[in-house]
Amino acid sequence: MGLRNFGPIWRLKKTFGQVLGIIAVTVALATLPSIAEANSKYAGIVVDAKTGKVLYSNSANEPRFPASTTKIMTLYVLFEELEAGRLSLNSKMKVSRYAAGRPPTKLGLKVGSSLLVKDAIYGLVTKSANDASTVIAEHISGSEQAFARRMTRTARAIGMRNTTFKNPHGLPNSKQVTTAADLALLGRAVQERFPKYYEFFNTRSYTFHGRRMGNHNNLLGRVQGVDGIKTGYINASGFNIVTNVKRDKRHIVAVVLGGRTARTRDAQMVKLINQYLPKASRGSRTAPMLYAGVKDYKFPKVAPAIPVAKATTQQADEPTLMAYANANGATPNSKPNDPIARMLEQQAAVPAPRKELVANSLAAPEASAPAASPAPSAAPVERQIASLKPEDINTSGWHIQISATDSQDKAIKLLKNARAAAASTLRNKRIYTEPVKSKKQTLYRARFIGFETKTAAWDACAELKKAKYSCYAVYQ
Structure with a gap:
């Protein structure tokens, strides 16, 4: 009997072998992840x-x-x-x-x-x-x-x-x-x-x-x-x-x-x-960088502040609170007992000073370049704010931080630019700088404060990110 007579049988065996080969490859690919998970290093x-x-x-x-x-x-x-x-x-x-x-x-x-x-x-x-x-x-x-x-x-x-x-x-x-x-x-x-x-x-x-x-x-x-x-x-x-x-x-x-x-x-x-x-969700972002669902991991309950260059999580031995309040940006969300908010509301026509206002009874505001015709009421406001103690200023609640720099002026400039980029969201939010000291350097956190809820803070961050600003919500 010639080989030709075995042709159909040979072709059937070849086809069957190919099918088995495909099945074997498919099974092998399907089991690769299982093998991966069985690895002790996985x-x-x-x-x-x-x-x-x-x-x-x-x-x-x-x-x-x-x-x-x-x-x-x-x-x-x-x-x-x-x-x-x-x-x-x-x-x-x-x-x-x-x-x-x-x-x-x-x-x-x-x-x-x-x-x-x-x-x-x-x-x-x-x-x-x-x-x-x-x-x-x-x-x-x-x-x-x-x-x-x-x-x-x-x-x-x-x-x-x-x-x-x-x-x-x-x-x-x-x-x-x-x-x-x-x-x-x-x-x-x-x-x-x-x-x-x-x-x-x-x-x-x-x-x-x-x-x-x-x-x-x-x-x-x-x-x-x-x-x-x-x-x-x-x-x-x-x-x-x-x-x-x-x-x-x-x-x-x-x-x-x-x-x-x-x-x-x-x-x-x-x-x-x-x-x-x-x-995964197809909706808008609904949570800060906190994970839920891993039972054996203790994730922080509050979103941590953005890490900053050369900064540590340690606070300065004697922290000095520094706040820059824009007279046209007093937040309606400020607490009634916030003295800065009250003063700014009373003197809303006062132009914002160039430098941040230092809320420390032992530190006066940094002198700015002489203005051609300064507003008569500006100095009294600065003196009042300068006489406040850090604990007198209400900064509790949700903040959003966009940067940390080695200069207070840089921090303020970044905040002003960010406010301009997201005016609809940040128009009524106070801008705020806070020093973070390490052994060799002091950096200044650039933040917006006055958010009543975490949702409001996250929404503001979302707007800033659309404008290519980094942003992080933190509760303080």
Whole structure:
């Protein structure tokens, strides 16, 4: 019997074999996430960025090594410096011998050369450059160790209770630990605080000194709605990724830690996106950066203040309250016993002074340049306010903070510009500055106060973010 006579049977077997092969591949792909979750290093979380609800959690609060997801916080601190005006995207940072000697991945920087801030950002986002991370740390804080302490303080300030940083790049250190929940909080915070700079994380490739650097995030450009933010890997951690997804008016932040390979990590992330993004809210934002639903994690009950450059969560030994009140912006929401509000209502025609008014019986207002024809009643108002004690001024309630700078004048200017950008929401809100002291520096929080409810504060933040201002609501 010839082979031709066996043709139909052979073709049937071949077809059956192909079907079995397809089934086997499908089953293998379906079980990849299950294998990922069975890994002892695995941890994952999916958070609805609009409501703060945790949609999925697996070992989300167990300690893990962050690897290069560390660089999200490195960039967060760098963005603080940009926002405060101490650096610009074109600022030059010197490359030390130590920085140049960091192990790969790296840009291959030469000792004594300079690195532009914008090139450093692109280097971290795409190449995950360790040498550039150290350049940033040394330029801002003088050393990796000092910078890591600032990173940890900043982590605490935004609610990352279980994270400790020891270096700016994520190279192996047994004491540098985080959790999936903390990284989700950071992934959400960096875009809430720095919407303009967050766009760097969506860079798919960048050319530096003639060399093209592709982003290590394989999901960018391949999974609809993914716009960042960072991957990471060391032997101790496995393959990590923090991802932000916006699609169909829904918004989630998801974290997968401890993948055995980049492929299984990415497969697990795609599964989580497909499974939990449809469960996210399509409405407007309804919650601050507070999570609910993870039973074994103690999230803060009150939204923390925005972390600021070189600031700590410690208060000054003798804090001085400084408030700048715009005479045309006295809030109708001010409490009846607020003396500043009463005085401003009584003398609404008084033009606002150039400098903030210091509410401290021991400190007089800073002298301003002589005006051509000052309003007769301005001085008495300043004297009355200057004679007030800090405890006499009612600043309790909901605030929104847009920045923290090293200058009171800068803080006031930012607030005035922000008010102009969101006049319908902020027209009747007082602007307020408060100093935060560290050992080496005093920074000034720039805030609007006088919001009766958290909803009113969040709505104001939403308007400011439309105008490209960072904003955060805090109860005080």
